[in-house]
Amino acid sequence: MRSVTIGMVGAGGDGVVVLGGLLQRLSAAQGYYSQMSRHYGAQIRGGGSAVKLGVDADRFSMPRDDLDILVCFSWDKYVEFESELPITCETLVVADETPPPEVHPPPEWFSAGLADRSRAATGSRVNKNIVALGLVSKVLGLSRDGMTEAIARDHELRLLRERLAALEEGERLMTDLSLPGRELQPARDHSPKLVLLGNSAKARGALRAGCKAFFGYPITPAAEIMQEMQRELSVEGAIYLQAEDEITAAGMLVGASLAGTKAMTSTSGPGLDLMTETLGLASSAEIPMVIVDVQRCGPSTGIPSKSEQSDLNHAIYGSHGEAPRVVLAPHDVLSCYRLTMESFNIAERFQTPVVLLSDQWLGQTYFAVDDFQNSEYPIVDRARPSREDSKGYLRYQLTADGISPMSAAGDEGLVYQTSGLTHDEKGAPAFSAAVHQHLHEKRWAKLTPLRERDDLVQVYGKEGSEIGIVTWGSSASFVVETLHDSGLDEQISVCVPQLLCPLPNRVEEYIQAMRRLLVVEMNYSGQLHRYLRSSLDLPRDTHVYARAGGRPFSRRELMEPIRRLVQ
Amino acid sequence: MIEKVDRTTDVKPIWCRGCGNYGVLGALAKKALPELKIPNHRTFVVSGIGCSSRIPAYIDAYGLNGIHGRAVAVAQGAKLAKPELTVIAIGGDGDFFSIGAGHLPHAVRRNIDITCIMVNNFVYALTKGQVSPTTPDLRRGEGPFLSQEHYPPVDPLLDMVSYSVSTGASFVAQGISTDVPHLAWLMKEGIGHRGFSFISVLTPCATFNAPELFDVIRAKAIYLKEGEPVHLLESSDSEPWTHDPGNIDRALRLARVGLLEEPLLGILFRGSARNATV
Numbered sequence: 001m002r003s004v005t006i007g008m009v010g011a012g013g014d015g016v017v018v019l020g021g022l023l024q025r026l027s028a029a030q031g032y033y034s035q036m037s038r039h040y041g042a043q044i045r046g047g048g049s050a051v052k053l054g055v056d057a058d059r060f061s062m063p064r065d066d067l068d069i070l071v072c073f074s075w076d077k078y079v080e081f082e083s084e085l086p087i088t089c090e091t092l093v094v095a096d097e098t099p100p101p102e103v104h105p106p107p108e109w110f111s112a113g114l115a116d117r118s119r120a121a122t123g124s125r126v127n128k129n130i131v132a133l134g135l136v137s138k139v140l141g142l143s144r145d146g147m148t149e150a151i152a153r154d155h156e157l158r159l160l161r162e163r164l165a166a167l168e169e170g171e172r173l174m175t176d177l178s179l180p181g182r183e184l185q186p187a188r189d190h191s192p193k194l195v196l197l198g199n200s201a202k203a204r205g206a207l208r209a210g211c212k213a214f215f216g217y218p219i220t221p222a223a224e225i226m227q228e229m230q231r232e233l234s235v236e237g238a239i240y241l242q243a244e245d246e247i248t249a250a251g252m253l254v255g256a257s258l259a260g261t262k263a264m265t266s267t268s269g270p271g272l273d274l275m276t277e278t279l280g281l282a283s284s285a286e287i288p289m290v291i292v293d294v295q296r297c298g299p300s301t302g303i304p305s306k307s308e309q310s311d312l313n314h315a316i317y318g319s320h321g322e323a324p325r326v327v328l329a330p331h332d333v334l335s336c337y338r339l340t341m342e343s344f345n346i347a348e349r350f351q352t353p354v355v356l357l358s359d360q361w362l363g364q365t366y367f368a369v370d371d372f373q374n375s376e377y378p379i380v381d382r383a384r385p386s387r388e389d390s391k392g393y394l395r396y397q398l399t400a401d402g403i404s405p406m407s408a409a410g411d412e413g414l415v416y417q418t419s420g421l422t423h424d425e426k427g428a429p430a431f432s433a434a435v436h437q438h439l440h441e442k443r444w445a446k447l448t449p450l451r452e453r454d455d456l457v458q459v460y461g462k463e464g465s466e467i468g469i470v471t472w473g474s475s476a477s478f479v480v481e482t483l484h485d486s487g488l489d490e491q492i493s494v495c496v497p498q499l500l501c502p503l504p505n506r507v508e509e510y511i512q513a514m515r516r517l518l519v520v521e522m523n524y525s526g527q528l529h530r531y532l533r534s535s536l537d538l539p540r541d542t543h544v545y546a547r548a549g550g551r552p553f554s555r556r557e558l559m560e561p562i563r564r565l566v567q
Numbered sequence: 568m569i570e571k572v573d574r575t576t577d578v579k580p581i582w583c584r585g586c587g588n589y590g591v592l593g594a595l596a597k598k599a600l601p602e603l604k605i606p607n608h609r610t611f612v613v614s615g616i617g618c619s620s621r622i623p624a625y626i627d628a629y630g631l632n633g634i635h636g637r638a639v640a641v642a643q644g645a646k647l648a649k650p651e652l653t654v655i656a657i658g659g660d661g662d663f664f665s666i667g668a669g670h671l672p673h674a675v676r677r678n679i680d681i682t683c684i685m686v687n688n689f690v691y692a693l694t695k696g697q698v699s700p701t702t703p704d705l706r707r708g709e710g711p712f713l714s715q716e717h718y719p720p721v722d723p724l725l726d727m728v729s730y731s732v733s734t735g736a737s738f739v740a741q742g743i744s745t746d747v748p749h750l751a752w753l754m755k756e757g758i759g760h761r762g763f764s765f766i767s768v769l770t771p772c773a774t775f776n777a778p779e780l781f782d783v784i785r786a787k788a789i790y791l792k793e794g795e796p797v798h799l800l801e802s803s804d805s806e807p808w809t810h811d812p813g814n815i816d817r818a819l820r821l822a823r824v825g826l827l828e829e830p831l832l833g834i835l836f837r838g839s840a841r842n843a844t845v
Contacts, residue, residue: 212648213644213648215644239648241643243673244670244673245669247637247640248640248643248670248673250640251633251634251637251640251641252641252643253644254633254640254644255613255640255642255643255644255645255646255647256644256648257644258611258629258641258645259611259644259645259648259649260648260649277634278634281633281634285631409608409611409629409645409649410608410609410629410649410651410652411608412606413608414608415608415627415628415629416629416630417576417578417623417624417628417629417630417631417632418630418631418632419623419631419633420632420634421632427624428576428624429578429621429624
């Protein structure tokens with residue numbers, strides 16, 4: 001097989017995430033690309049937990065809809081995730097217990113007694129996930145020498161060094177059960193792949209951009225960003241602080257930024273609500289700030305552990321008055337990294353708040369990819385006035401490009417007072433309608449060069465096609481992959497604006513060339529579609545595929561609206 | 568050239584004639600900051616929203632008139648990012664004890680070296696006279712309340728000094744804006760204290776306070792002086808209680824004194840600077 005999709009499901013404590021993670025690392029060490037999404041419920045411990053791992057020998061691809069292999073520690077829990085981990089009559093199922101009547105296991109169903117095997121080999125049932133790992137790696141035909149070498153070298157695999165007996169027990173189990181293989185072809189490119197969580201990619205992008213301060217408040221599904229920043233920024237010369245709430249986190253960010261430090265926070269929808277007043281201040285007083293929103297199902301508490309793309313309206317329009325800001329959305333792990341850097345660059349260059357809209361799926365999926373961290377990326381710092389400017393320094397001087405050099409609190413001779421009040425060029429409160437109008441013009445106009453950022457719009461598929469799809473964020477990954485597999489990418493192209501606000505001209509050019517258009521997004525009301533419609537002229541023949549989140553898109557699901565496009 | 572000892576800007580305050588905020592501005596910008604000789608570029612003043620929160624525009628220092636209740640958050644972020652800054656958070660009783668009250672215990676436990684100045688005028692004045700958490704109620708014997716055209720408060724008042732001391736703030740003081748030299752001294756002590764400082768400033772509102780309010784406060788005011796006797800029930804001629812700001816138990820006792828019964832002015836508590844962050 002060139003690619004394989006494996007589901008692993010159990011109760012909390014069964015070690016499903018560890019199992020998937022180890023398998024992904026072992027395969028990545030041998031050059032395989034992969035993606036592993038996490039599926040879990042609301043419980044802290046003891047709830048259901050599942051992962052879906054797609055391993056590919058040739059290219060970075062999405063897992064298939066249906067499973068080739070299912071490792072099931074608990075059928076009760078499987079039922080919870082059935083729609084996310086569908087099995088077919090061709091799925092190889094390795095289970096620890098007999099399925100209940102409502103589940104119809106396929107012909108190749110094996111009761112493996114993983115826990116018993118674990119106890120036999122290690123004296124404890126706890127290592128049943130490692131037994132499963134041995135079994136699945138054998139089924140996949142991973143190179144055993146390669147595994148041994150990786151276990152010895154990779155610190156993240158050190159767990160296995162003490163559990164080799166369980167691993168070997170699992171390998172023997174394949175022969176004992178006479179399990180049929182699902183052998184993977186060797187990876188086309190043997191070089192080890194980088195395994196990275198989407199949320200980690202954002203944290204690393206921030207650090208690469210020069211972020212020296214992180215203020216946050218714990219929230220699902222953004223907590224991993226905060227944890228990684230804690231690890232990296234708990235050092236001399238850097239700041240990590242867990243605030244008492246998101247309002248404080250955003251306020252601290254403003255303070256740090258005024259003092260000249262690149263700072264950010266990460267949150268999810270409810271936290272963005274609380275930060276919105278501060279976002280308005282940062283827009284008004286032109287204070288660089290970066291907010292990462294890892295979206296989840298809303299409104300209100302919604303489904304905190306499941307993906308949705310429903311904060312777009314809030315990110316673009318949230319805040320009273322009219323507060324221009326920049327909104328970016330990554331759609332894959334590379335753009336999680338690169339766009340976080342870009343968020344800082346834009347925040348600094350344009351002295352503006354930037355909202356980076358990610359989502360649970362993108363944030364909590366582990367990706368095994370070619371390492372992109374060694375590429376060159378530009379780093380931008382804000383324009384600072386020089387000491388010569390100190391005579392009559394005007395913090396908000398009206399300039400041709402609308403950007404006024406910004407001193408940092410502590411800079412000698414460049415003292416200024418600013419305000420969320422309408423203010424004049426000095427920063428002093430102003431009450432004239434004319435000044436108010438000028439200030440609006442300055443803040444909106446300074447962002448217009450961003451419309452030229454063609455590089456922040458990705459177009460996939462055939463150049464010159466007249467049938468197109470516009471989609472954003474993690475939905476884009478599913479759309480591009482579905483199109484690729486269907487072969488319809490010869491007829492249909494896909495446009496993914498990574499910069500959503502302000503909307504790049506490239507999006508308008510793309511849409512104007514279309515005869516028929518489909519907008520795909522994961523929210524109930526079609527927020528991107530409404531936004532596009534309010535911003536530019538869409539073809540008469542425009543369709544929308546939008547539904548609420550809660551489960552990822554499948555290829556099967558997306559093929560319906562895509563097929564209708566070419567009918 | 569004469570050194571400028573006045574750290575005010577040329578922006579004209581919006582305050583009413585007779586407003587107590589002028590005393591706060593004078594104590595801070597004309598006395599405390601110049602006398603401490605902290606350069607203007609090393610000072611950052613952040614405020615919330617309200618009459619007193621207009622103050623950053625009037626002080627020659629880095630300044631932000633930000634969001635209602637959030638000055639303490641901004642102040643901590645700035646201080647952490649640039650520890651060499653002297654950071655002052657200013658706001659009113661609404662800022663510190665209503666909308667932003669949730670931030671105080673956390674700022675206290677972090678003990679970051681910022682100075683909070685709560686300008687307590689007992690009223691929401693910018694919005695024309697609504698009750699604040701510190702508004703006294705005549706019916707409960709809490710002294711004269713607001714001007715007669717407003718409804719009296721329905722909730723008991725929050726005694727900010729009692730609250731601050733009880734959370735263990737490392738420096739707690741109370742001044743009055745009508746005594747500028749004393750207030751400036753408190754500000755200098757608070758700014759000089761290494762750790763979180765909280766200074767409550769009793770500040771008359773010329774428009775919405777009943778005129779008797781500050782007559783009563785001024786008449787009853789008691790200045791606390793280190794080493795001098797404090798006249799409370801526990802104090803007697805044989806065993807006089809002398810004021811010791813380093814004693815938290817005594818500070819807690821002082822904090823229980825009703826603000827309008829005996830307004831205490833001075834440093835109520837000064838803790839050790841050892842645990843200060845930044």
